Amino acid sequence: MLDLHPFRQRTFKQRVSLEGVGLHSGANVRLALCPARADSGIVFERVDLQPPVEIPALAESVVDTTLNTSLGKGAARVGTVEHLMAALAGCGIDNARIEVDGPEVPILDGSSARFVQLIREAGVREQGKARRYLHVKRPVGVQEDDKFARLVPARSFACRYTIDFKHPLITDQRFELELSEKSFHREIARARTFGFKRDIERLHAAGLARGGSLENAVVVDEFNILNPEGLRFPDEFVRHKILDAIGDLALLGMPVIGRLEAVKSGHALNHQLVRRALSEPGACEVVWLHEEQELSALLESVPGFAGLEVA
Numbered sequence: 001m002l003d004l005h006p007f008r009q010r011t012f013k014q015r016v017s018l019e020g021v022g023l024h025s026g027a028n029v030r031l032a033l034c035p036a037r038a039d040s041g042i043v044f045e046r047v048d049l050q051p052p053v054e055i056p057a058l059a060e061s062v063v064d065t066t067l068n069t070s071l072g073k074g075a076a077r078v079g080t081v082e083h084l085m086a087a088l089a090g091c092g093i094d095n096a097r098i099e100v101d102g103p104e105v106p107i108l109d110g111s112s113a114r115f116v117q118l119i120r121e122a123g124v125r126e127q128g129k130a131r132r133y134l135h136v137k138r139p140v141g142v143q144e145d146d147k148f149a150r151l152v153p154a155r156s157f158a159c160r161y162t163i164d165f166k167h168p169l170i171t172d173q174r175f176e177l178e179l180s181e182k183s184f185h186r187e188i189a190r191a192r193t194f195g196f197k198r199d200i201e202r203l204h205a206a207g208l209a210r211g212g213s214l215e216n217a218v219v220v221d222e223f224n225i226l227n228p229e230g231l232r233f234p235d236e237f238v239r240h241k242i243l244d245a246i247g248d249l250a251l252l253g254m255p256v257i258g259r260l261e262a263v264k265s266g267h268a269l270n271h272q273l274v275r276r277a278l279s280e281p282g283a284c285e286v287v288w289l290h291e292e293q294e295l296s297a298l299l300e301s302v303p304g305f306a307g308l309e310v311a
């Protein structure tokens with residue numbers, strides 16, 4: 001994929017599919033990635049409904065951010081989209097039709113790894129048209145108590161994330177990276193979702209997380225990791241929070257030129273940030289880039305550019 005033009009839109013070469021259990025319903029769902037024309041964006045399609053319903057993967061389609069990020073249109077829903085959205089963003093996919101025959105995306109192993117593998121099976125095709133980006137011109141953010149998420153100007157898309165769960169295994173974890181296909185695959189894609197044993201018991205009692213198990217999440221009790229295989233990275237927790245944030249920010253509908261700085265953020269706050277970035281006058285602008293020189297010119301147009309950190 002590395003020989004592709006950095007500023008042109010991408011879709012898949014061919015349709016591919018997989019099947020897996022939904023985290024909340026516990027039901028089996030078939031998901032297919034299909035090529036789509038330039039400028040069409042990422043669109044989910046509930047193919048099991050009559051007639052089928054298309055739901056664009058955009059901020060305006062978000063209907064729930066309590067446990068996962070869910071999209072909807074009318075009564076139709078597609079839940080737990082964030083790990084797939086992160087994989088699509090991490091692989092630089094702009095246009096795709098995602099068929100699902102149930103109300104949520106399969107949870108698989110709780111990370112983006114299997115989706116990245118599926119995207120590779122599909123193959124990536126460059127499309128003739130220039131890609132648009134959301135260029136962050138000045139800091140824009142949202143805050144709630146001691147949590148915040150903001151976007152600040154930077155040379156490319158980067159993330160700096162801190163979590164602190166007041167738990168011996170998950171205190172003050174920080175991670176930072178500049179996002180590229182390589183860094184996403186190597187550092188982020190395999191990080192699994194995680195949960196606390198007591199919360200999972202509560203969810204099960206409420207009839208939620210029916211598909212949840214040690215096969216698709218890291219589960220911790222007061223002091224220990226319950227998964228016999230242990231962690232994939234010592235700081236897998238914060239890496240997964242970055243994965244979630246990349247998936248949530250993908251609902252901007254275009255890649256970001258800027259850095260996400262987040263402390264204790266989650267789906268709800270990430271989504272508020274997406275809305276704020278799109279609506280706050282003067283904070284961000286939509287740009288079309290064709291060549292490297294345009295990116296340099298764009299960055300030099302930002303006041304105080306010389307003082308910007310290289311992420």
Ligand SMILES: [Zn+2]
Binds near residue numbers: 082083193240244
């Ligand atoms: Zn997640």
